[in-house]
Amino acid sequence: MPRLTIDGREVVCADGQTLLAALEAAGVGVPHLCHDARLQSYGSCRLCVVEVEGHARPVASCAEPAVEGMVVHTHTPALERLRRTNLQLLAVDYPAAAVEAEPQLPLHRLLTGYGIEVGGSVPTGATRFVDDTHPYLGVDMTRCIHCDRCVRICDEVQGQSVWQIWGRGPQTRIAPRVGQTLIESGCVACGACVDTCPSGALHDKRSVENAERWTRTTCVYCGVGCQMDVGTRDNRIVQIRPADAPVNRGHLCVKGRYAWEFVTAPDRVTTPMIRREGEWQPVSWDEALDFTAAQLRAIRDRAGPDAIGLLGSARATNEENYLMQKLARVALGTHNVDTCARVCHTPSAKALKDMLGTGAATNHFDDIEQAATILLCGCNPTECHPVVGARIKQAVRRGARLIVIDPRRIELADYAELHLALTPGTNVLLLNALAATIVEEGLVDAAYLSARVDDFDAFSAFIRDYAPERVAQRCGVGAGQIRAAARLYASHGPAMCFHGLGTTEHLQGAEGVMCLINLALLTGNLGRPGAGINPLRGQNNVQGGAHMGCDPATLPGGQSFQQGAPRCEAVWGRPLPARRGLNLMEMIDAAADGRLHALWAFGYDIYLTLANAQATAAALDKLDLLIVQDLYLNETAKAFGTVFLPAASWIERDGTFMNSDRRVQRIRKALDAPGQARPDWWILRELARRVGDGTGFDFASPQAIWDEVRAVWPGGAGLSYARLERENPHWPCPDEQHPGTPVLHIDRFAGFERAALRRIDHVPSPEQCDADFPLLLNTGRTLYHFNAGTMSARTPQTALQPTDVLDIGEEDAQRMGLVDGQTVRVISRHGAVELPLRVSATVKPGELFASFHDARRFVNRLTSPVRDRLVGTPEYKRTAVRVEKI
Ligand code: SF4
Numbered sequence: 001m002p003r004l005t006i007d008g009r010e011v012v013c014a015d016g017q018t019l020l021a022a023l024e025a026a027g028v029g030v031p032h033l034c035h036d037a038r039l040q041s042y043g044s045c046r047l048c049v050v051e052v053e054g055h056a057r058p059v060a061s062c063a064e065p066a067v068e069g070m071v072v073h074t075h076t077p078a079l080e081r082l083r084r085t086n087l088q089l090l091a092v093d094y095p096a097a098a099v100e101a102e103p104q105l106p107l108h109r110l111l112t113g114y115g116i117e118v119g120g121s122v123p124t125g126a127t128r129f130v131d132d133t134h135p136y137l138g139v140d141m142t143r144c145i146h147c148d149r150c151v152r153i154c155d156e157v158q159g160q161s162v163w164q165i166w167g168r169g170p171q172t173r174i175a176p177r178v179g180q181t182l183i184e185s186g187c188v189a190c191g192a193c194v195d196t197c198p199s200g201a202l203h204d205k206r207s208v209e210n211a212e213r214w215t216r217t218t219c220v221y222c223g224v225g226c227q228m229d230v231g232t233r234d235n236r237i238v239q240i241r242p243a244d245a246p247v248n249r250g251h252l253c254v255k256g257r258y259a260w261e262f263v264t265a266p267d268r269v270t271t272p273m274i275r276r277e278g279e280w281q282p283v284s285w286d287e288a289l290d291f292t293a294a295q296l297r298a299i300r301d302r303a304g305p306d307a308i309g310l311l312g313s314a315r316a317t318n319e320e321n322y323l324m325q326k327l328a329r330v331a332l333g334t335h336n337v338d339t340c341a342r343v344c345h346t347p348s349a350k351a352l353k354d355m356l357g358t359g360a361a362t363n364h365f366d367d368i369e370q371a372a373t374i375l376l377c378g379c380n381p382t383e384c385h386p387v388v389g390a391r392i393k394q395a396v397r398r399g400a401r402l403i404v405i406d407p408r409r410i411e412l413a414d415y416a417e418l419h420l421a422l423t424p425g426t427n428v429l430l431l432n433a434l435a436a437t438i439v440e441e442g443l444v445d446a447a448y449l450s451a452r453v454d455d456f457d458a459f460s461a462f463i464r465d466y467a468p469e470r471v472a473q474r475c476g477v478g479a480g481q482i483r484a485a486a487r488l489y490a491s492h493g494p495a496m497c498f499h500g501l502g503t504t505e506h507l508q509g510a511e512g513v514m515c516l517i518n519l520a521l522l523t524g525n526l527g528r529p530g531a532g533i534n535p536l537r538g539q540n541n542v543q544g545g546a547h548m549g550c551d552p553a554t555l556p557g558g559q560s561f562q563q564g565a566p567r568c569e570a571v572w573g574r575p576l577p578a579r580r581g582l583n584l585m586e587m588i589d590a591a592a593d594g595r596l597h598a599l600w601a602f603g604y605d606i607y608l609t610l611a612n613a614q615a616t617a618a619a620l621d622k623l624d625l626l627i628v629q630d631l632y633l634n635e636t637a638k639a640f641g642t643v644f645l646p647a648a649s650w651i652e653r654d655g656t657f658m659n660s661d662r663r664v665q666r667i668r669k670a671l672d673a674p675g676q677a678r679p680d681w682w683i684l685r686e687l688a689r690r691v692g693d694g695t696g697f698d699f700a701s702p703q704a705i706w707d708e709v710r711a712v713w714p715g716g717a718g719l720s721y722a723r724l725e726r727e728n729p730h731w732p733c734p735d736e737q738h739p740g741t742p743v744l745h746i747d748r749f750a751g752f753e754r755a756a757l758r759r760i761d762h763v764p765s766p767e768q769c770d771a772d773f774p775l776l777l778n779t780g781r782t783l784y785h786f787n788a789g790t791m792s793a794r795t796p797q798t799a800l801q802p803t804d805v806l807d808i809g810e811e812d813a814q815r816m817g818l819v820d821g822q823t824v825r826v827i828s829r830h831g832a833v834e835l836p837l838r839v840s841a842t843v844k845p846g847e848l849f850a851s852f853h854d855a856r857r858f859v860n861r862l863t864s865p866v867r868d869r870l871v872g873t874p875e876y877k878r879t880a881v882r883v884e885k886i
Contacts, residue, residue, distance in 0.1 A: 002068040007075070013066045019059070020048050022066040023074065030074050031083060031110055033090065034147040035062040036196045038250050039156050045147055046086045047110070050074045058082060084114045090145045094118040098143055098200060104210065106198040107145060129175040134182040135796040136189050136205060136258045143201035144174055150193035150202055157251055159393035162187045188783060189254040189800065190386065195242060206258075206796075207231075207239035215670035216243060218657050219256040220315065220650040221786050223537030224248065224365075224387050225659025226256050230651060232670050237263065237651065246728070247365060247659060253386030255786060255797070263649045263671070265794035267632050270675025273644040280633070280644065285676060285686075292643050293690030295625045296332070299597045305333035306579060309587035309596050312339040312550030313603030313680070314539035317655025317667065319705035320680040321541070322556055323697075324602070325549035327684055328581075330572050331692030335552045335581025336596075339545035340604055342584040343611070344501055346871045347509035348535035349546060349558070355517045355758065357750030359558050360543065362532030363496060364661040364730055364742040368395050370530030371496035375489055377405040377516060378427065378502020378877075382412055383783040385536045385660075388498075401492055403485045405430065406502060407778055408807075408849055409842045418485045421844060424778050425878040426475035428508050428762040430482065431515035432466035433475070437486035438522050439463055444490070445524030452754055453521050459757040471762075476844075490523045494530035501538065501780065505876040507765045509868040514758045521755055527745040537660040539787065540650075544658030548709065552581030557713025564712065571712050572696055584610075585872040592619035602629035602647065602680055605788045607636040608855055611863035611874030612830055629683060634790055635855050647680050648673035655681070655702040662730040662741075664719050681705060765878055767864045769846075773829060773880035775812070777848045777862060780877075785853035793853065804857045806835040807849040808883070813839045816883060826850070828881045831861035848881065 001012050006028055013022035018041060023030055032048040035041070043063035050061045053071040058079060061072075073079070091111060096119035099108045111118060131139035151163040151174060162185045164177040176185035194202045211231025219226040227245030231238050237260045242252040272288030273280040283291070299307050310328045312321040321339065328337035341349065349359030356362070368374070368391045382389030393415055396402050402416040405427075413419040422430045438444055439460050449456050468479035468486075489495045497520065503512045516533050525531035537543045549556040555564035565576055582590055588610065590596035599606075599620070610616045620626060620640040628637035629645040637644055652673040656664050673679070681702055688697040699705045703721045710717045715732035718740075723729075729740025732750075749755050769776060784801040785792040806826060808818065818824060820839040825832055826848075835850055835857055843849050852859040866875035 002066050002070070004066055004069075005071045007073060017066045019050065019061040019064040019066045019070070019072065023050070023061060023072070028074055030061060032062060033107060033110070033145065033198050034149060036149055036153065038196070039149065039152050042148065042152065045090060047083050049079060049082060051076060051079060084116065087111065087114055088116055091116060091118050094145070095142060102200055105200050129173060131181050134187070134189065134205070135799040136254070137182055137187070137191065137194055138203045138205040139182060139201070140203070141174060141201050143199045145199050145201075146172060146174070147198060148174070149196040149198070150174060153192045153196045156394070158188065158190050158192050158390050159397065160186060160188055160190075163193065188386070189258065190252060190390075191254070191257040192251060195250075204239060209233050209238045211238050213670070215668050217651065217667045217670065218540070218665045219252070220540050220791065221255040221259070222385050223539060223542060223660040224385050225540065225657060225663060225665055226252050226387055227665065228252060228256060230670050235671050237671070247661070247663065248387045251387050251390065254784060254800070255792060259792050259795040259797050261796065262631070262791040262794035263651060265632065267794075268674060269631070269633055269644060269646045270677045272646060272676065275642055285678070288643060288645060289686050289690055292627055292645070293687055295642075296598060296691050299624060300332060303597050305577065306336055306582070307595065307597040308332055308334060309336040309582060309590070309599045311584060311599070311601040311604055311606065312337065312545040312548070314340050314542035314545050315603035315650070316541065316545065316680045317653070317702060318541065318544040318548050318658055318664065318709065319655045319702040320602075320684060321545040321548035321550045322709050323681055323684040323688070323699070323705060325556070326572065326696070327688045327691070329576055330574060330696055331688045333577050335577055335579065336587060337550050337581060338552055338584040338587070339542065339550040340539070340584070340609070341542050341546040341551070342872060343505070343609065343874055343876075344538050344542060345504055345535050346546065346551070347504040347868050347873050348499070348513050350510045350871050351513035351517060352533065352535075353558070355514060355755055356526070356745055357752055358744055360547070361534040361661050362526060362744045363529070363534055365391065366742065367496055367530045367532070368392060371395065371400055371494055372530065373401045373403065373488055373492045373495040375403045375405070375495060375497040376412060377431075377497060377499040378504070379498055379500025379536050380406065380410045380412070380780065381498065381536060382410070384500065384538070384781045386783065388536065401488060403488060407844065407847060417488065418481060420477045420481055420485055423476035424776050424847065425506055425765045425767070425875075426762070427503055427506060427512035428515055428760055429466065429471045429475040430477060431512065431519065432463060432760070432762065433468045433471045433482045434486040434489065435515065435518050435522060436463045436466040437468055437483045438490045438519070440467065441483075441487070443487065444522045448524030449522070454754050454756040456757060459518070459759055462759040489519065493523065493525055494528055495523065495525045496531050496534065497525070498534045498536050500536045502877055504535070504868070505873055506878065507866055507869060507875050508760070508763055509873050510870040511760045514760055518757050521757055527743065527747070529743055532743070535660070538781070541657040543660060543662070544656070544664075547658055552583050555712070556709055557715055559713070568712050571708065583872055585867060585874070588616060588619045591623050594622060597623060598625035598627070599623055600627040600629070601636060605630075605634035605636050605790055607639055608634065608788045608858065609852070609860065611860055611876055612865045613858060613860045614831055615865060629680060630790075631677075632790065632794075634788070645683050646675065646677040647683065648677050652677070653679035653681070653702070656706060656724065663728040664716070664724060664731065665728045666721075666724050763869070765866055765875060767866050767875060767878050767880050769880045773882050775846055775848050775881050775883065777826065777828070777850060777879045777881045778877050779850055779852050779859055779863065782851045782853070785851065787853065789853035789855065804835060804851045804854045804859060805838045806883070807838050807840040807843050809843045809845050809847070810839050810841065811845045813837070818883070818885070823886055825884045825886050826862060826881050827884060828862040828864065828879050830864055830879075833857055833859055833861050834886065835859070848883070
């Protein structure tokens with residue numbers, strides 16, 4: 001580590017640091033404008049110049065490596081004169097009114113600090129770009145000082161390359177590379193350019209007020225778990241900025257950064273309500289809680305505890321999900337508790353737990369930069385997990401090789417060496433064909449297999465039937481492409497796999513994930529950095545919801561009953577129910593046939609989001625009691641709710657979320673909840689006290705709940721709130737001194753010495769095309785909205801994507817005489833919806849794609865009753881349909 005002398009003081013700096021980073025680490029401030037720690041050194045503004053003894057001229061400290069023995073002077077009179085001159089040149093045309101209006105901006109602070117008065121000739125619109133078309137980003141290039149940070153951050157962090165430097169010399173200007181406006185440019189509104197711009201040339205249009213307070217918290221949308229600073233004023237959010245945290249490194253996506261208005265949506269319900277004679281009536285909390293508890297007790301006494309089902313929430317905290325499952329098991333006496341993980345990544349958890357011993361991602365996001373090859377299977381990170389998507393793009397730009405397995409030509413397919421555009425529902429065929437190639441061509445890691453894997457001989461014999469040439473036609477991918485992908489994955493390691501719901505939401509979802517694990521076992525791509533099998537979890541806390549025990553077969557900490565029952569029973573002070581519990585889909589079935597009488601869902605619109613909506617409706621309609629706990633009257637509440645309990649939003653309460661790569665991260669209260677809305681943990685605690693004898697629910701805060709979680713979950717014992725204030729280690733983290741476990745299975749698998757390869761045959765989905773239903777519909781999420789749209793549809797995101805659309809290939813559109821923009825009727829064997837059409841090059845002939853965010857479209861009226869064979873996850877990704885003109 002180099003030793004430097006800075007302004008007469010000796011300091012030691014880290015290896016590889018620039019001089020500017022070393023100065024900042026030593027607490028020595030030097031001004032700069034073109035520098036941003038997220039970007040490569042640029043050295044153009046010349047404000048960070050310092051004198052280094054032995055150098056003839058001042059050097060730009062942002063571009064100068066810190067080396068042993070440097071003697072540095074940072075604020076000599078000559079340097080200050082030079083900085084002032086450079087600043088004057090940068091701001092020669094700068095508008096004075098801007099400095100006056102926003103004195104806090106970095107450029108303006110420097111101008112004021114150096115006593116520079118601006119206000120010369122303000123450039124005209126002829127050479128500068130002013131754009132007010134975007135709902136979030138404002139552009140006024142009369143304030144551009146050509147630090148080029150916007151251009152560079154869009155390239156180097158987001159990878160979108162929206163901005164371009166046009167012209168030369170005095171005519172230089174920055175404007176979109178494509179189109180006349182930002183809306184036309186392909187901008188994904190991550191806000192990174194706004195965030196880095198030092199002058200306000202790019203600005204958040206809605207952030208017109210300065211925040212009074214900033215609160216560090218975790219994003220409420222996807223499972224990446226980005227950290228953010230929320231600026232508030234007068235009990236309102238006025239701005240959100242990315243935090244420089246390990247997960248997101250100072251970056252956010254459009255949802256995390258801008259989609260917050262749902263908190264103050266006009267239809268937010270802030271009073272408890274009971275539906276009487278078909279009408280919702282506002283009531284007091286006491287009345288709502290007493291009524292609900294009395295109904296639950298009556299059903300339990302009449303039909304037994306298993307006549308009640310409870311659903312945790314991917315949008316709620318770990319503490320609240322823990323409380324929900326404890327309420328089920330302890331206060332009510334049933335294992336009927338599940339979450340929406342059932343309809344997304346329970347197949348991943350099942351496969352990973354069964355084959356490797358831990359039902360979660362094997363590696364962490366930092367391994368994206370370690371991977372030599374990245375395999376994406378059925379996930380679309382740039383839309384659904386955008387900050388991870390951006391990191392993958394950058395990794396490919398730096399040399400990582402990319403394989404995309406997806407029926408659609410997703411954005412990352414353009415970055416991929418190989419795009420295997422399989423037919424939806426043929427994952428097992430294709431993944432087995434990759435395995436067959438690896439075995440046949442001797443690409444296995446023999447040493448790894450010998451040391452850690454069983455059943456290779458039996459697997460080798462089995463997998464011969466899946467040689468690429470045998471399955472190519474059925475899975476829709478050429479044998480040559482399959483072999484090329486297998487060779488790349490197996491021989492250019494470490495190879496890291498991410499998968500999503502395109503893998504799991506199938507008849508063979510869990511088995512598809514097992515096939516991916518087979519690939520990793522065959523090639524030794526487990527237990528090392530830059531490798532592994534990593535489900536990209538959809539919602540902010542879907543990992544935590546199930547991990548806290550909202551799963552009929554799992555206790556908190558992802559523990560099996562065998563592992564966790566003694567500990568839970570000791571802490572909870574009573575035996576666990578002896579009967580097996582129902583999962584979410586089994587609860588729906590039980591409601592349909594009259595075995596389930598009550599259902600309680602919080603932060604979850606089950607009617608809108610479950611597949612095969614008609615069957616869901618018929619089941620929910622039979623319930624005696626449906627408790628909905630949410631921010632709004634969602635579609636479930638509107639159609640079937642009995643009681644509505646108004647909850648606090650994520651920014652109105654404390655707790656923790658668990659992200660996709662096994663970090664537990666704090667969320668923190670920054671606003672008071674409106675009206676009578678209460679945090680979910682408070683509502684659950686009050687109902688637990690009224691339903692049972694109250695023992696074991698005497699929690700005064702989320703922290704008290706979390707401390708009990710740590711007592712029943714050995715792998716989380718080291719994650720105290722005090723520690724989570726400083727860092728977010730990956731679990732397992734069994735004690736406060738443990739550094740956490742970013743990579744699983746390094747020396748041994750959790751729970752067993754050796755893993756075994758699984759021999760999985762392809763089973764065709766019952767959902768097949770025929771003359772009446774000739775097209776295959778695939779459904780999924782998009783960039784601007786989130787799942788059921790409960791939050792994002794109550795924000796200006798609707799200006800960027802007003803509704804769901806049906807993507808169809810040009811060939812099919814022409815054949816059917818359909819044109820872009822027209823509304824069509826889509827009909828499956830299970831229902832019909834109307835959707836506007838978009839002719840798109842992303843879908844193949846014979847296939848369609850639609851998102852499912854808009855309750856008015858209700859795309860799940862189309863999806864089928866087919867479910868995963870092992871865990872019951874609906875097959876959202878394959879429905880036979882036809883399209884009719886209206
Ligand atoms: Fe939020 Fe996910 Fe976007 Fe990060 S990538 S800001 S966690 S939605």
